[in-house]
Amino acid sequence: MGAAKSNLVELRDLKVAFDGVQVLHGIDLTVGRGEALGLVGESGCGKSVTWLAALGLLPGKAGVSGSVRLEGRELCGSPRSTLESVRGGRIAMIFQDPSSSLNPVLRIGRQITEALALHRGLRGDAARTEALRLMDMVGIPDARSRFDLYAHEFSGGQCQRLMIAMALAGEPDLLIADEPTTALDATIQAQILDLLIQLRAETGMATVFISHDLGAVSQVCERVCVMYAGRIVEQGTVEQLFAAPRHPYTRGLFDAIPRIDGPRQPLVPIPGTVPNPKHLPAGCAFSPRCSRVLQSCHTELPPLVPQGDGRLLACARPVPLALVIHAAKPRTPARIVESALQ
Template sequence: MPLVEVSNLTVAFSGTQVLHGIDLTIEKGEAVGLVGESGCGKSVTWLAALGLLPGKATVGGSVRLGDQQLVGASRTALENVRGSRIAMIFQDPSSSLNPVIRAGRQIAEAVELHRGLTGKAASFEAIRLMELVGIPDAVRRFDNFPHEFSGGQNQRLMIAMALSGNPDLLVADEPTTALDATIQAQILDLLISIRAETGMAIVFISHDLGAVSQVCERVCVMYAGRVVEKCSTETLFRQPRHPYTRGLFDAIPRLDGGRERMVPIPGTVPQPGRLPGGCAFAPRCGHTSELCHNSLPQLVSLGDDRAAACFHPIGDSTIVPAPHTVQTKQGVTVS
């Protein structure tokens, strides 16, 4: 049984659908990357799984943590999962830490909540976690406020707080976005070492393919609320098959060789509720046919460990058969 199994997960805000049937499995102890441009649904997927979306959100499908169903679970059941079974590190630690409570005390509160320790025992465990994530002189800095730490150290504090409940899965949502390159590398090394030490699984959400390659064994590429390609990291970096994935690689700046202009993906991600008929990436793609504009490609196996949602995968002269149901340009689904 997978640690987490996401099946046909859908999310709509006030009637506008933003996730369109996400299927994803996380095995015990593995690291999986979710990549894609901003707005593709990476973070929403896990906020929905943990019941952290606002009340106007409508969530459908299934998210199973072992044999426990999270979609539609009670508030009490979800509170018992958050932190103790699945912990999440958010993008901006400065907005997640309380600026008027001492940093060590915030970690100690998480220890008290998830582990049942109190008083000095909780404080000693908080100091141990601060040392684990590389906060120097943790005993003295226990009483410092968040503004007295650097941005990288605040991110380490968030990781320490996430580890306070010994979670089975750590969801790291863009944990290196606001950090410089040296601190980014330190945070990535920290996640790798903590995973090796604790055996927890990691979901690493990022638009940085280089960071994903260091942390993850498997990658899911998302676009416009759908998974468009998934496979092992090694396979993806050897030969991306979906045109969108290829576009992400082409837009990465290169440090070797001469100076070359980066190749951007033309256009922009379509807004939810304004998706084109057929493949959502078709207006930005250079590998389209009439089929792409009229039919919605499904995620199908391309052999080995790879699946892609594309009628014309790169490096393949064949055309993936169209599904039995077809979405027309007017948005009407017919058989």
């Protein structure tokens, strides 16, 4: 491993409640400068809510507490003007569905130049030139002739590239990519993932990659946080978690991955369903679905504590290393496409 990166963003005891129902239960995590962090888990575990809360993008009825620091500057509870200076300029976010994020009645060029005017003060020819450069950077073919088109005149993958171009307009230090490959076919997924890797290498920006796709996470990220029912249950480097998942939930996510190489085997789903936030178990939220559950798991909440190998784990009975069989990473979309083309 290389030298440790200084922290760009720190989340401490971040909690979120909607109408009195707690959905985040004290999230602690950091993002280092230039780091690629993956946030994984089933739908509804709190991945997106964590970063929407950090950026002050949740609706007014949401109760948010805790600390969100950008280079030591507190954002949680800051006035709107402070958050607006951070959003897009220091921290940018791209969302799952670009078709609902792009304005359908404004030409694409105008949407990008608006972002450039807001965050960098560029206008007129200077803004147009920079917008075309960003469109070229993210791989929009013949950008000059497509500058004045509307969003519906681009494909889904191209719309996602345009969202990335708009996010880059403010030259952010951190890019949050929230399920950026959802609803895209495998070939386009691979292109978007390669683009994120390339942009991070060229710009030095940090990346938070929110996904349920472990294959994509293995390709993009250096470190991974696994979330379940509003809590982080395991955290470590990609090498640690993909070679030896210790939390039974993390192991369950790996067992449920369909594989196209090797002998055909049935999928092993995680039994049960994610608990309703209104009716969480008294102890570990995963205990009703866990194959390694102890009696104490039903009444005692395991803390997230450091392990001997440097990872963090919240489990009273983790998977022994002797039982771990996942020595290889899941196949990413890029690898699947490469195999199909050979």
